[in-house]
Amino acid sequence: MPNDEACVREEAAGGVSRRTFLTAGIVVLGGAISALLGATGLSYFISPAFKKDEEDWVDIGRASDMKPGAPLKVDFVARKRDAWVVTEKRSSAWVSTDGKEFTVFDPRCTHLGCPYRWDQAREQFLCPCHAAVFDAKGQVVSGPPPRPLDRFAAKVVEGRLLIQPQAIKGAA
Ligand code: FES
Known part of the structure; x- marks a missing residue:
């Protein structure tokens, strides 16, 4: 496939391929959403102790x-x-x-x-x-x-x- 070949060529040239960049972006975004939801849920459960x-x-x-x-x-x-x-x-x-x-x-x-x-x-x-x-x-x-x-x-x-x-x- 032409896209795969382009990725391989970019990586071989020492650059970051578009696929690698997108994968890293998705991982970072997923981590940020998980952290946000986790913090919200945690505050819901521990907040009664402070009220x-x-x-x-x-x-x-x-x-x-x-x-x-x-x-x-x-x-x-x-x-x-x-x-x-x-x-x-x-x-x-x-x-x-x-x-x-x-x-x-x-x-x-x-x-x-x-x-x-x-x-x-x-x-x-x-x-x-x-x-x-x-x-x-x-x-x-x-x-x-x-x-x-x-x-x-x-x-x-x-x-x-x-x-x-x-x-x-x-x-x-
Ligand atoms: S309960 Fe005894 S005087 Fe009030």
Whole structure:
């Protein structure tokens, strides 16, 4: 064939034949595509391990909906990612604000974990299980709890109130 003869003549003359050049090009291109796909796939599989901190924050509503005065009980769904498994857990929090700062309380009593409620007339949190009383700042007024109400970290981002629903133990 004339093309084969031309290739042999080019190689014999010490040059690179068109066939060799094309073969090398295909190998290089194939390698580049494989590397790109491999890197994309690898990042998909390992990226959940690096997303944990961002996903710990839960959006519980507009900050402007939380008014000073009576604490507001807010229900929310916390999504927790453990590598590739996402679990959902319904929970709630008590949100108190002075109009500037937000304090978010864990809804479980620090004695044995019963849910407590806000009594507007007394302006106190009351736990029905063993008659604990907490003031509006979560301090123990009376009863068996060993420490004030636990809190959740909170911040406002673009008008939304975000919390981290892992209890921060109240300082005694
Ligand atoms: S669980 Fe609240 S007082 Fe015991």
